[in-house]
Amino acid sequence: MDKAQKIIVPLLAILVFLMLWEGIVWINDWPNYVMASPSDLPEAYWKYGHLFLTMGWQTLWRTVLGLAIAVVAGTLLGMVMGFSKIAREGLYPLLVGFNAIPKATLVPVLALLFIGQHDFNTVLMAFLISFFPIAVSVSIGLSTLEPEYRDILAALGASKFTIFRKIALPKTLPEFFGALKVAVTLAFIGTNLVEIVSPHGRGLGALFKSGETNGDYPLMFAVLIALAFLGIVLYYAVVALERIFAGWAERSPG
Amino acid sequence: MTKFIDIKGVKHAYKTRNGLLPVLDGLDVEVGQGEFCAVVGPSGCGKSTLTRLVSGLMRPDEGAVVLDGQEVSSPRKTVGMAFQNPVMLEWRTILENVMLPLEIVAPKMPRAEAEARAEHLLAMVGLKGFEKKRPSELSGGMRQRASLCRAIVHKPQVLIMDEPFGALDNFTREDLWQTMRDLRAAEPFTCILITHDLRESVFLGDQVIVLSGRPARTQYVLDVDLPADRTIDILYEPKAVEMLHLLRDQIRIAQGRDGGAH
Numbered sequence: 046m047d048k049a050q051k052i053i054v055p056l057l058a059i060l061v062f063l064m065l066w067e068g069i070v071w072i073n074d075w076p077n078y079v080m081a082s083p084s085d086l087p088e089a090y091w092k093y094g095h096l097f098l099t100m101g102w103q104t105l106w107r108t109v110l111g112l113a114i115a116v117v118a119g120t121l122l123g124m125v126m127g128f129s130k131i132a133r134e135g136l137y138p139l140l141v142g143f144n145a146i147p148k149a150t151l152v153p154v155l156a157l158l159f160i161g162q163h164d165f166n167t168v169l170m171a172f173l174i175s176f177f178p179i180a181v182s183v184s185i186g187l188s189t190l191e192p193e194y195r196d197i198l199a200a201l202g203a204s205k206f207t208i209f210r211k212i213a214l215p216k217t218l219p220e221f222f223g224a225l226k227v228a229v230t231l232a233f234i235g236t237n238l239v240e241i242v243s244p245h246g247r248g249l250g251a252l253f254k255s256g257e258t259n260g261d262y263p264l265m266f267a268v269l270i271a272l273a274f275l276g277i278v279l280y281y282a283v284v285a286l287e288r289i290f291a292g293w294a295e296r297s298p299g
Numbered sequence: 300m301t302k303f304i305d306i307k308g309v310k311h312a313y314k315t316r317n318g319l320l321p322v323l324d325g326l327d328v329e330v331g332q333g334e335f336c337a338v339v340g341p342s343g344c345g346k347s348t349l350t351r352l353v354s355g356l357m358r359p360d361e362g363a364v365v366l367d368g369q370e371v372s373s374p375r376k377t378v379g380m381a382f383q384n385p386v387m388l389e390w391r392t393i394l395e396n397v398m399l400p401l402e403i404v405a406p407k408m409p410r411a412e413a414e415a416r417a418e419h420l421l422a423m424v425g426l427k428g429f430e431k432k433r434p435s436e437l438s439g440g441m442r443q444r445a446s447l448c449r450a451i452v453h454k455p456q457v458l459i460m461d462e463p464f465g466a467l468d469n470f471t472r473e474d475l476w477q478t479m480r481d482l483r484a485a486e487p488f489t490c491i492l493i494t495h496d497l498r499e500s501v502f503l504g505d506q507v508i509v510l511s512g513r514p515a516r517t518q519y520v521l522d523v524d525l526p527a528d529r530t531i532d533i534l535y536e537p538k539a540v541e542m543l544h545l546l547r548d549q550i551r552i553a554q555g556r557d558g559g560a561h
Contacts, residue, residue, distance in 0.1 A: 193386045197449075200354040200459075201403045202374040211402070215390045293390040293433060 111171020
């Protein structure tokens with residue numbers, strides 16, 4: 046019952062959303078070229094099915110790769126800032142400043158730097174846009190470790206690395222996964238930004254762009270829904286990982 | 300009794316923005332092997348600094364901390380620590396929490412042996428059946444019991460406790476005093492207990508050391524001449540009551556007020 050509820054309720058919410066969308070388009074009597082409605086989408090998926098599969102795959106692997114690099118680099122950066130006060134004070138303004146730059150402005154910069162390297166540029170953007178929350182969460186998790194937690198092992202002569210591995214790292218995992226959930230969606234935005242803006246791009250972003258060029262609104266909306274779907278899949282993949290590695294942080298009710 | 304822990308003329312100061320803040324100034328403590336030494340004093344007088352010095356997490360500016368004939372200059376595996384915060388690792392079960400020091404001190408010990416040792420201790424403090432529970436499923440008193448097991452699981456020569464029962468309610472605290480007494484009978488160790496509960500210091504201590512206000516020096520040493528198998532009732536007997544009065548007076552002096560003013 047409880048499990049069925051967990052699946053049925055979100056599905057109902059999605060259904061209600063689609064009906065509202067359909068209703069609004071129907072009431073306003075908008076034609077296809079103003080605003081597509083959900084009932085237009087199946088045709089688009091049918092017509093461009095193979096494109097959705099190949100482009101969707103392109104978008105997915107680049108996003109996941111960019112995110113994976115963000116996890117490694119963000120964790121390392123977070124460790125440096127978490128353990129060293131000097132590094133923290135020195136790097137924070139730089140990071141915040143970098144994060145404040147709209148990433149769309151970087152697309153032409155990257156395009157000029159690495160001409161024609163579409164895969165590389167896309168992965169790089171996914172990484173650039175998503176490492177910040179990871180670095181911040183790891184650094185805060187490490188720098189706010191209560192001294193007693195360190196002392197129970199330090200008093201036995203344990204090395205800094207052992208203390209990190211046995212205490213600091215697992216204790217930071219809940220914050221890390223919280224950040225990773227934010228980073229997942231950010232990485233998608235990064236990937237699509239490059240896919241949409243670069244000429245001769247590939248991936249779902251490029252498919253969206255071609256829909257725009259051809260005035261194919263149903264295709265454009267079909268791409269958006271496909272992106273939302275991929276985003277949900279990746280998000281819940283992170284939730285599943287969180288359950289495995291940081292399930293202890295979830296309090297059972299009562 | 301030989302001097303197992305010998306703290307001689309220790310002085311220590313912390314660097315702060317407003318210059319040096321002396322916390323210890325002429326601290327002398329002598330504890331014999333297997334002896335239980337309770338340390339009391341006004342708040343903020345440097346009691347916790349004492350625990351960090353004995354555990355080797357810090358070195359004194361002046362004077363020496365000698366443990367079993369050797370000057371303490373760095374952390375050592377023969378020390379166990381317990382704090383007011385039970386410091387349970389939430390991602391580990393109670394049993395795994397208790398086994399933690401063994402992973403550092405005796406990494407080659409077979410897991411079965413380590414588990415047996417931890418289970419034995421948990422049973423002694425009344426936590427049999429809770430081995431597989433997470434710390435969040437236990438009450439504060441139970442977590443503190445588990446924390447005591449973890450502090451002595453590797454059979455340390457010295458157990459250092461910094462107000463371990465400070466956050467517990469009175470009845471739970473008295474329960475834990477008795478647990479502590481039983482643990483000592485079963486597992487001999489030398490102990491330094493920082494507390495600001497005078498009844499606790501008399502019930503558990505073989506000697507009670509009163510520190511002066513900051514910067515702290517050894518102000519008074521009381522020999523607790525009571526039998527080892529004490530019960531809580533002993534605290535209401537004239538001999539113990541007399542000691543408690545004496546300690547109270549000493550604390551008043553340490554706080555900078557003499558008895559006559561009140």
